[in-house]
Every structure is written in C-alpha cells, then in structure tokens.
Amino acid sequence: MAFAYDLHIYPSALFPQTHPSRMAAIGTLSGLTPPPIDNCRVLEIACYDGSNLLPMAAALPASEFVGVDLASSAIERGTDLVRRSGLTNVSLQCMDLMDFPADAGTFDYISAHGFYSWVPDFVRARMWEVIDRHLSPNGIAYVSYNASPAGHLRNATREMMLFHLGRARPPLAEMSLVANGFLADMAEIAGGEAVWKSWLEFESGRIAHRDLDVLHHDELAGVFRPFSLTEVCADAAKGGLQYLGESRLRHFFRSPNPDLEKFGPQTFVESEQYRDYVEFRSFRESLFCRAGLELSRPQWEERVEDVWAASSVQWDGDAFCEPHGPLRISTDHPEILSLLNKLVDLWPSAGRIEPHEMAAADPLLKAGVIDLRAHPLVAPGGPGPRPKASPLVRAQLAVNTETSTLVHNIARIPDDEDRQMICSLDGSRTVEQLPSGLAARLSDFYKMGLLLGASA
Numbered sequence: 376m377a378f379a380y381d382l383h384i385y386p387s388a389l390f391p392q393t394h395p396s397r398m399a400a401i402g403t404l405s406g407l408t409p410p411p412i413d414n415c416r417v418l419e420i421a422c423y424d425g426s427n428l429l430p431m432a433a434a435l436p437a438s439e440f441v442g443v444d445l446a447s448s449a450i451e452r453g454t455d456l457v458r459r460s461g462l463t464n465v466s467l468q469c470m471d472l473m474d475f476p477a478d479a480g481t482f483d484y485i486s487a488h489g490f491y492s493w494v495p496d497f498v499r500a501r502m503w504e505v506i507d508r509h510l511s512p513n514g515i516a517y518v519s520y521n522a523s524p525a526g527h528l529r530n531a532t533r534e535m536m537l538f539h540l541g542r543a544r545p546p547l548a549e550m551s552l553v554a555n556g557f558l559a560d561m562a563e564i565a566g567g568e569a570v571w572k573s574w575l576e577f578e579s580g581r582i583a584h585r586d587l588d589v590l591h592h593d594e595l596a597g598v599f600r601p602f603s604l605t606e607v608c609a610d611a612a613k614g615g616l617q618y619l620g621e622s623r624l625r626h627f628f629r630s631p632n633p634d635l636e637k638f639g640p641q642t643f644v645e646s647e648q649y650r651d652y653v654e655f656r657s658f659r660e661s662l663f664c665r666a667g668l669e670l671s672r673p674q675w676e677e678r679v680e681d682v683w684a685a686s687s688v689q690w691d692g693d694a695f696c697e698p699h700g701p702l703r704i705s706t707d708h709p710e711i712l713s714l715l716n717k718l719v720d721l722w723p724s725a726g727r728i729e730p731h732e733m734a735a736a737d738p739l740l741k742a743g744v745i746d747l748r749a750h751p752l753v754a755p756g757g758p759g760p761r762p763k764a765s766p767l768v769r770a771q772l773a774v775n776t777e778t779s780t781l782v783h784n785i786a787r788i789p790d791d792e793d794r795q796m797i798c799s800l801d802g803s804r805t806v807e808q809l810p811s812g813l814a815a816r817l818s819d820f821y822k823m824g825l826l827l828g829a830s831a
C-alpha cells in the first residue's frame with residue numbers, strides 16, 4: 376500500500392531545537408556532561424528528506440549522522456542531495472522504525488520531531504525501545520508531541536473535519552483546502568453555547584494560517600494523539616530515562632509561576648504539567664537523559680561560561696533588531712550594549728559570556744535574544760584567506776534560491792549572480808584571486824552563515 380508521505384508531500388523544514396548543539400547546551404546548563412558535539416553520533420527518527428539532518432552534518436564534519444524514515448521518495452530526494460553535496464558523514468535510510476537494527480551502535484543525540492503523536496502505540500513503544508537501547512550513557516534524546524489538554528480540544532475539530540471529508544470525498548490534493556473551508560463555515564453557523572462558537576472561530580483562524588500540506592499530514596492524519604507531559608515521562612521512565620526539560624531556551628529560562636504554589640510542593644515535572652493547564656499549551660519539545668544522571672537546573676548560571684553565546688540581532692542605526700522578527704532592543708545600558716556589540720561582531724560564530732557580563736546577559740537570555748550553543752558552529756574571524764562555502768550550501772544553491780545555513784536557519788538568495796558567486800567559493804582561491812565584486816560580498820555571505828570561516 377502506498378505510504379501517505381509518498382502520496383502527498385510534506386514541507387521540508389529545519390528545527391534548531393533538535394540540533395545537538397542545543398541539546399548539549401541545555402544538558403550542560405542542567406549539570407550534565409553531554410558528549411562533545413564535534414565528535415559524536417546523531418540519530419534522527421523520522422528524518423523525512425534530511426532537511427534537518429544534512430545542515431547539522433555540514434556544520435559538524437567530524438560527527439556522524441544517521442536518519443531513518445519510512446517515506447522512500449523523501450529519502451531518495453535527501454540521498455540525492457547528500458551525493459551532490461559530497462557529504463560523507465551522513466546517511467539517510469528508508470526504514471520502518473520497527474526494523475531498526477540492534478547492531479546500529481550507540482548515538483549521543485537522538486531526535487524524533489513530529490513523530491510521537493502521529494504513529495500507532497506499537498511504533499511509539501518501539502521508539503522508546505530504540506532510544507533506550509541506543510542512547511549513549513551521557514546522551515540526550517528529543518521527542519516532540521501534541522500536548523494535552525489543549526490537544527484534546529483540537530481533536531474535536533479534527534473529528535469534525537474528518538467526518539466532513541469522509542462525506543465530501545475531495546481529491547487527495549484538495550483535502551486540506553476543503554477541511555479548511557468547512558471549519559470556516561462551521562465557525563460562522565455554529566450555535567449553542569457561546570463558548571463553542573468562540574472555539575470554532577479560534578480554531579478556524581488557526582487552521583486557516585496552517586500550511587495546507589502540514590494540515591494534510593498533521594490534523595488530518597490517521598493518528599493525531601495528544602499526550603500529557605506526565606504520561607510521556609512515565610513511558611520514558613520505563614526505558615530508564617528521565618525528563619531533562621524543554622528544548623526551547625525561552626522555556627528553560629522562564630521563572631517559576633508563583634500562582635502554582637497553592638497546589639502544594641511539586642516536582643519539576645508536576646509544575647511543568649500544571650503550567651500546561653494554565654497556558655493551554657498544545658505542543659511540547661521535551662528532552663530526556665538517563666535516569667541515573669544528577670540534574671541541577673537551578674544552578675545554571677554557574678555553567679553559562681561552559682557554553683557558547685550567539686545572537687543574530689543586527690544594529691540598524693537606531694536599535695538592535697532581529698533579522699526577520701519583530702524584536703527591537705534600544706537601550707543605553709552600557710554593559711548590555713557592550714555584550715550585544717560583541718555578539719553582533721562575532722555572528723554567525725559565538726563567544727563566551729564572561730562572569731562580569733552575566734548581569735547584562737540575564738535579561739537577554741530570558742528574552743530569547745541570546746542563543747546558547749555547545750559549539751561555535753562557524754569558525755570566528757570572517758571568511759578567511761581561502762573563502763569556502765559549505766558544500767551543502769553550494770549543492771542547494773546550484774538548484775534553488777533557498778539554502779540551509781551552518782547555524783541551522785534558512786537563507787534566501789534570490790539574486791542569480793549572488794548564487795553563482797557563492798557556488799564558486801570552493802576554497803581553492805585566495806581572496807586576492809577572487810573577482811573584486813565577489814571579494815566585496817564575502818563578509819555578507821559569511822554573516823549569513825554560508826561560509827565555513829577563517830580557521831576551517
């Protein structure tokens with residue numbers, strides 16, 4: 376039988392929260408000693424076309440990356456890109472997770488994004504078995520899932536959309552469009568309790584903004600099951616794993632909610648569970664490590680100097696701004712200005728936060744302005760004497776206007792001439808040997824995370 380992900384495409388995407396650099400940084404802040412990410416093994420379960428795994432492999436050439444997925448067409452596309460880019464440290468394998476080989480060895484970082492809530496119970500159980508059997512002793516695993524109770528409410532609208540699709544029977548390619556329109560109609564004509572109409576309006580608004588291909592495979596998939604954090608942690612514990620925390624830094628740095636104190640003393644997992652009730656959270660990206668390891672999250676400040684800090688903000692003459700986001704920081708606080716200027720200069724590479732910079736770093740970490748990495752990812756100091764674009768960047772830009780970068784985001788290069796220039800940067804020529812137009816653009820290309828950097 377043809378597989379859903381071969382019949383209808385799923386959008387390729389990158390997830391910085393699954394990067395070993397992020398997992399190791401959070402592990403370090405939590406008191407663990409995660410394996411060095413520049414010499415590690417990484418497994419991605421449900422890697423689809425490798426769009427998340429290949430940029431990691433390009434940034435960390437001495438580490439080994441393995442991806443498995445059941446969608447053969449996606450694995451073929453990804454394998455073609457591996458071949459064209461010449462990456463030798465990554466392999467994508469078309470495989471049912473049920474058949475994952477016992478002799479695959481250990482992995483220091485294992486991720487499964489967009490998988491857990493969309494597969495049957497026996498595949499979920501197999502995922503924990505694979506993690507338990509193959510995670511190295513100090514390794515970290517990432518699992519994302521739809522969170523309850525918010526996910527249960529989403530299931531109500533999903534059930535309605537599936538009922539309507541079962542009757543309307545649109546062609547496969549139009550399913551999400553029809554479901555979308557149906558929900559909008561329902562929101563308009565719904566009666567009964569006011570809360571019901573409000574919910575349908577809210578959901579139809581959310582669904583209307585959803586990418587149609589994502590909607591097709593997420594809300595309209597055969598399985599779409601929310602889990603509470605406590606349920607997931609209980610399943611992880613059966614395989615000897617404990618909850619480490621969430622993979623988004625803004626979750627790591629948030630302060631305890633004092634309103635929850637009235638519910639009595641709580642473990643970390645219990646307080647996180649209460650927060651889902653308060654915040655109506657519908658998706659979790661949770662990290663796990665071996666149960667025997669000692670965690671000491673509250674002392675994270677003592678370990679900030681063991682990880683690398685980076686910030687993508689840019690100075691626009693008036694304020695520090697996110698390149699593609701709404702964030703603007705204008706401040707005359709000298710220490711904050713000095714720290715931000717240092718990170719802007721270092722970008723796309725990263726630097727240490729010194730103890731005397733900690734007070735300035737604190738609000739920036741909590742606001743998500745500073746990203747923490749376990750490794751600089753790009754060598755500092757600019758494009759270097761023999762500028763070289765990442766082989767993956769060159770392979771992607773040879774056929775596309777978008778590419779993944781070494782710092783795990785997407786760069787858009789619409790200009791043909793720019794793309795040709797970047798593709799020609801194979802490290803064989805010195806800056807002096809490059810045409811002057813290209814030499815003048817090197818710094819821009821480096822800042823976009825496309826070049827390997829000075830000491831590479």
Ligand SMILES: C[S@@+](CC[C@H](N)C(=O)[O-])C[C@H]1O[C@@H](n2cnc3c(N)ncnc32)[C@H](O)[C@@H]1O
Binds near residue numbers: 387592
């Ligand atoms: C929602 S997609 C997520 C893809 C990617 N991780 C992402 O988040 O963009 C679910 C993926 O799980 C894969 N998958 C489902 N069941 C599987 C199984 N039993 N073994 C391996 N992969 C499976 C599908 O092929 C698909 O690529």
